[in-house]
Amino acid sequence: MNLTLVVWRQSGPNETGAFKTYQAKDVLPEMSFLEMLDFVNEDLIKAGDEPIQFDSDCREGICGSCGIVINGQAHGPLQGVATCQLYMRHFHDGDVISMEPWRAKAFPVVHDLVVNRSAFDRIIQSGGYTSAKTGKHAEANAILVPKEDQEAAMDNAACIGCGACVAACPNASASLFTAAKITHLAMLPQGQVERARRVKRMVERMDLEGFGNCSNIGECRAACPKEISIEAIAKMRSEYLRALGSTEAKED
């Protein structure tokens, strides 16, 4: 199939970008979206042009590197998949496909479709960890965790930190990311020690990075490749209110 690609090109963080149009010829339906871009880039390189830059690593939906706003939707038209898991069979011959980077003040564009997501790293550094002892790991059943708690923790641990929640949110809010991390650890025994401090510090950091507030729209959930529920955001708020009364957070 033949496609028209309208792609955001920006040669550096401080350069002004613009859309450029490319023709993609003989694209196969079994190509992934990123393979299609590789294919187009080969032609660009042969012609002596700058290839379109985009992020990717695992190409199987587990690393969180990839992410393009395709036709106005983060990770494209499907739900529950990252850009690398989107296949060209979901498009038709003659389609015009627009591609933009994640747009958020806290995610500055590095080049073309590549953005700097280190704001997420700083949110994790502020509290998204448990201070566990290193050394020989404990016997698996030494600490029992109720099944529902395991499930809830696991659902939220599925977050790959791709940033689609921020990209899709009309407010560019990082609430789903931050809430997933907070909920994941709050559900487990290992997360109890720093529980109050964690939510306070992570929310503080999230605000400091310049993300927007959450209006409970749930666009993040629809864009999340791991389909993490916005129930996590309600949990983040109740955890925050709970922390207000705790001495652990007060002494922090």
Next chain:
Amino acid sequence: MSPLRQAMRSTVGKKVLMAITGLALTLFVIVHLAGNLQLFLKDGSKFNAYAHSLESLGGLLYVAEAGLLFFILAHAVNGILIKGSHWAARGDVRYSRYQTKGAPSRQNLSTQSMIVSGLTILGFLVVHISHFKFGPGVAEGYVTQIQGAEVRDLHRLVVETFRQPGWALGYMGVMVLLGLHLRHGFWSAFQSLGAMSPRLSPVISVIGVVLAVLLALGFLGIPAWILVDPMGVYR
């Protein structure tokens, strides 16, 4: 910084304030409509007596009014601040194309128009209060008798106002916006308070829609009823 002040500066705290003030205003609006349903009665004396009994609350009324004013202002100022932070957060370059992915996203006209519906309600309140609360009263000849005493004939003012199509249609339009505001707002408030679970969410969502529709229809019904006057009592 005290923990409470710090909390109020956080995004989470701002939403909690939004939710508490929003729900308090919702409660007020329900009570307000319940009282105003008496406007559907042919005989205005019931409504006038009700309005007069509120006026006679004295000090208690001032406390209630001050409380309402505080809730409205806190809600409105906070809402405008939150909206401002959204604009800044998107950054300098906006999407050239943006499309919702659909359910389970709740994005709809209601979520997209929160600031527009809110600001319209704020503007409406200025007109509404200056017209009905501080507008023409006993001195201007809007007088009626209740148990021998001379009191304000608010019923006549309401009827005269809504017999004018401009006023009636304007009020009806704003009430549609109030319904839209609450259609998202009611569910959203519980999510903001962290009082949500997979079992509760659809229930609150349905209550929110029903409440929004009933409140909008109830409030919009009053000017519509008086304007159309199907029983021919106001002609």
